[in-house]
Amino acid sequence: MNNEIFKESKKRAPSQRDRILNLLREKGDKGILNIELVDICIGYRSRIAELYQMGYKIDVENVEQGVCIYTLKEEPETPRTNIPSAVSVVMEEIQSSYDGSITADDLAAILNNMNFNIVRKHGSFKAS
Structure with a gap:
């Protein structure tokens, strides 16, 4: 029974990549700090890399040692899916x-x- 509940909740929950993309959209030109992205996913850099591969243009700027800000600059008309x-x-x-x-x-x-x-x-x- 727990396995079925897990499968159902996984279908409804947005993926980590989708959550990061939605947050980048929400933050706009202000961007989002990497220390905030860790709350979504410890491996946020892999999810950002996937977005790059899909065609999203994301700037990264170092704020201070170990802290950087990601800003969504452009979205592809049709994101690539066969990476x-x-x-x-x-x-x-x-x-x-x-x-x-x-x-x-x-x-x-x-x-x-x-x-x-x-x-x-x-x-x-x-x-x-």
Whole structure:
């Protein structure tokens, strides 16, 4: 029974990304501080990145060390929904520009040029 209640509430509750987008719209030119976005979602930067990929233009400005403000500047006419994974984008670049074979330096350059950052998946680091 609890599982059914959870599924139903999840259908009705707006996603974290939608909540962040709605808040950005509400705040307008004033923007929203990152410390406020943490109240919606600890991983707010991932949700902002998804919005970028969907075509939303969002400015970020450092206010002071560790604090920044996000401001929605422009919305796409039709948000993109078929966003390729970072891995597939990198693989496509390797296949098209490097004939499928690259060095470690090449990979570092690709990631840097595409503004990609490598992070571990949640739970992937286990203490020995």
